[in-house]
Amino acid sequence: MTTNNKDAFRDYLQLEKKYSPHTVNAYLNDLSFFEVFNRECFGQDTIDQVNYNQIRSWIVLLVDDGVSNVTVNRKIASLKAFYKFLLKIKQIQVSPFLKHKALKTEKKLQIPFSEKELVEALSCNSAPEGFQEVRDRLIVELFYTAGIRRAELIQLKLSNVNFAAGTIKVLGKRDKERILPVLGVVMEQLVLYVKERSVLENIEDEDYLFLTKKGLKLNDSFVYRLINSYFSSVSEKVKKSPHILRHTFATHLLNNGADLNSVKELLGHSSLASTQIYTHSSLNELKKVYKEAHPRNRK
Template sequence: MATKKKAQQRGSTDLIKEFQDYLLVERGLSENSIFAYSYDIKKFLDYLQKFQKGKAVGVVTSDDIVAFLKQQQEMNISTRSRARELAALRQFFGYLRDEGRVKVNPADKVEPPEIRRTLPDYLTVDEIRSLFTVFDENDPYEIRDRAIFEMMYSSGLRISEACAMKMSDVDLDNLMIAVRGKGGRERLIPFGEQSKQVIDDYLTNSREVILKDRDSEYLFISKKGESLNRKSVWRLLKKYISRTGITKTVTPHTFRHSFATHLIENNADLRSVQELLGHLDIATTQIYTHMAASQLKEVHRKHHPRG
């Protein structure tokens, strides 16, 4: 019996290794993605061993996968994690089907758990204003920091997009920036006169001071004359938030949420906001309509006699 169990475990290990090779060579997935898939598949194979009497992979049914996901739910595994596990199983059995080891993919017929999208935090207009009053206008580094946060808020940039921005991406005369987003997709985004003044201040009174006698193609540069990295920007933001009375959790991405929410609150159409954010799917942008509606409900609750 022990010998049979060891043989099954060895077979599972070999199968996972083959699947890992497929994900790397055929799918070109990252090391982190391969690790996540492998972890979920191993969890399912262990489930078959312990709770399905060592059932062979080749005879697994949709009901087996449903039972596994139900057990995960009973163990308080999050909805998002269970959805990821199902996605991993679809990839795994899809690979086995293509290899001729199973006739059908049993995971295809399993409905994914519904993921409730939570509304992300954003800053109100008053909170944005209060944040932009805490910077020292005589410190070249704080002038730089105000400029990067101003650009992130005024144009809805991801932190990676702001850090990667080059001098050649900024058109101060026409108040436009070129942004390279996810997948290398480029989009043009306008910014306002107020943002131009902040960027001008940075270029005139800060950037050259930080660079000294060095050169850099990047717009926002570090003390070493290199492009700012995301961890540094996050650390700086925490410092400035601590100077305000803002108590909510604020991350660099909060500027992007605030940008989109304020546009929607001021009646910008959804398609335009989608284009400005660089979302491929408008469903991703629609969350900001929910955020705006949530804000309106709060105003009604606070100020209406029957709220």
């Protein structure tokens, strides 16, 4: 890949596609790995012009090295995006991926927390004291009551909170903004948190709502560890993450009668297809009610 094409592709991902820095770096890293493979195996200094046999050889190598099909598909998605970009700028006439089919993967069921688990987790921390406890409780509450993504929570700024209206402004994928309602009880915790935050010393990332005790903006691993720790004593689920809380938010709304379109808007999805993955738990709840209520199921 020429330096010019690499720089132009980075700009395309950042400015036109509006991908996050993490996603842009992942795409470029995948391209770099393929570039090294192509140089070593096929003697080409650039990947701007390749055929599908070269790509297939890389796929075989990855699979032989024990890389999962999910990861292989993600790496291939990076390559596909690059060659789609080259088509767009007329650097190539045909994409080498015309006949490619993604590797089959098993869809892992995301199991949400139960309402009981949420009640227990929040009850264990019902009276938080001090900056860190108040912050941690508020983070859990926002994930569960607003359904926001981890990146969205980290990027929240003080100016995004409208205390008078009881809302927060969230910057989602591809810089799409949405205004979300905040429950009164959570807004009270927001007020308390801001008060605790104001007495921190040496705040460096002043604009951001959530900070470490050193006054720095939170990072991905910090938030993941926080959620995992918060639920470790009340749930035996293998995966306890911010995304599971987002999944729980959607599932509990659907179980309690929310319509799919409303949940879609709250989650910030661009299509219903993305939201429908959260309906399996709702369907299970409906099945339970159906079996208990229908006369034909009575003995």
